[in-house]
Amino acid sequence: MRTKSTYSLEGTGLSCIRDDRVLFEELAFELVSGQILLLEGKNGSGKTSLLRILCGFREPDSGQINWCGDHVKDSQFHAQMAYVGHLDGIKKELTVLENLRMSVALSNSGRYSIHEALSKVHLQGYDDILVQALSAGQKRRLSLARLLITENVLWILDEPFTSLDKQGIALIETLMTEHCANGGMIVLTSHHDIDLPDVDVLSIHLS
Template sequence: MAHQSTHVLEGINLSCIRDDRILFENLNFKLPAGQALLLEGKNGSGKTSLLRILCGFREADEGQVHWCGVAFDDFQYHADMAYVGHLDGVKKELTVLENLKVSLALGTPGAYSIPQALAKVQLSGYDDALVQTLSAGQKRRLSLARLLITNNILWILDEPFTSLDKQGIALIETLMTEHCANGGMIVLTSHHDIALPDVSVQHIHLS
């Protein structure tokens, strides 16, 4: 199901200071539905800090984040947003199926059922496997399945290709392309080159 095309994420004069050091200042961007925003820069340049600001985990030292034209309302914005960070955000003591049921209970159903999502990320048959028994790549695939079963317009992804092989990288590129084609939007960091030929990708380089 395609999302509404009116959603826009906007950063207005954003500044971030950490340990008395300016990571970035006067940063502006406007991301409409159907596009991706790739944050580039060396470790420590502020990429993850910017993602944390966009997720509402911390406040910008200056500036505002707007969602659909207004300073974001926490409840609605977080209902529309899904975040996958360095840590996969899955509970090791639960099974694959239990993890996805928890995610679904906290969100609204998306385009994929749980079995469809597991098939898409090539984890079919792992329903009853404890997450602590999965490989790093399988845990990353499970975190991606969480994106598919809930209806989130904005995906915020911190190094989503971590622990994935070439097949896994191609898979997530396909998922991102499909998400944008359906009116979604993505903000991501990556040390890998990304191949999204059918998606308009904006670039912000933090130094």
Template sequence: MQTKSTHSFEGAGLSCIRDDRVLFEQLAFELLSGQVLLLEGKNGSGKTSLLRILCGFREPDAGAIRWCGDAIKDSSFYAQMAYVGHLDGIKKELTVLENLKMSLALNSPGRYSIDQALSKVHLSGYDDVLVQALSAGQKRRLSLARLLITENVLWILDEPFTSLDRQGIALIETLMIEHCANGGMIVLTSHHDIALHNVDVLTINLS
């Protein structure tokens, strides 16, 4: 179960070069439990590249990333982090339930059971439905349901509101507020104006 213990996520002097072009340099931040880091910027400004660096998928061209004071490779970072990218990261040939069971088998259990998570994202009764039969919005909500059933303090989300209607957007905002209230932290990109009441939102603009 996720607790309210204090965690910190820090970037110091981060730089990224792509195709001989500097996307950003000397970027720094410190994110603590209960906070959200919002990455803003136009297309091509380096938001997704920064997310990949923060996830540890690629090395920064300069700088360091630390989890609770230690380099991410020397810490429990990967066991505490969950990433949801542009693609939903779910298996279309499997059912809703099979996807969540697979995710749970690879991670420690979180605050919610599978049934509770499906109820939270308004997918109750879809257990045996093949993912390929879901709408784009339902697939997005299923991908986010994986966050609820596993114990991950840090959520890193690339455009989490993609394919969601107003109700879906409000739902995800509520889940994010709840995650932070329980000691979690979030890094995200979004073209949507987020409404996270009573949450400390830090912003980095890469434009």
């Protein structure tokens, strides 16, 4: 379990070019424990590209990303980061329980046990159900349950509210608030207006 220390994520002079088109340039931000960074903008503005850069899936065309004062390549950044993208990232041929056991095996244990996490995301009793039998919303909640059972300071979430109803949206907002209250931080994109009165939410608008 991590201690409630202060972590920081800083981007300076970031730019991204795709198909000879500049998506963004000279982008800068700083995020610390307990905060959320919301990326806003129309489709194609570079939100997902920025998330991919933060995750290390591609390099920025210029600029640098630091984790706790050190370049991400010289830090524990990738061991302390978790990403949930448009795809749920779960194995449909495995059961709910098998998916979560696999996640635990690949990372350090988090604040919640598997059964506690399933209860948190309202999937208790689904342990032995094949993922392919779940609804789209249930699959989304399962993908987010992985965040609760692994020890990651930074959550990077690409449209986390996709396929969720009002109850599911409220649930994820509660989980994000709890994560920040326990010293975590989040970078996300969302077309949904998030309602987190107890969290310091910063925003960047990409045009």
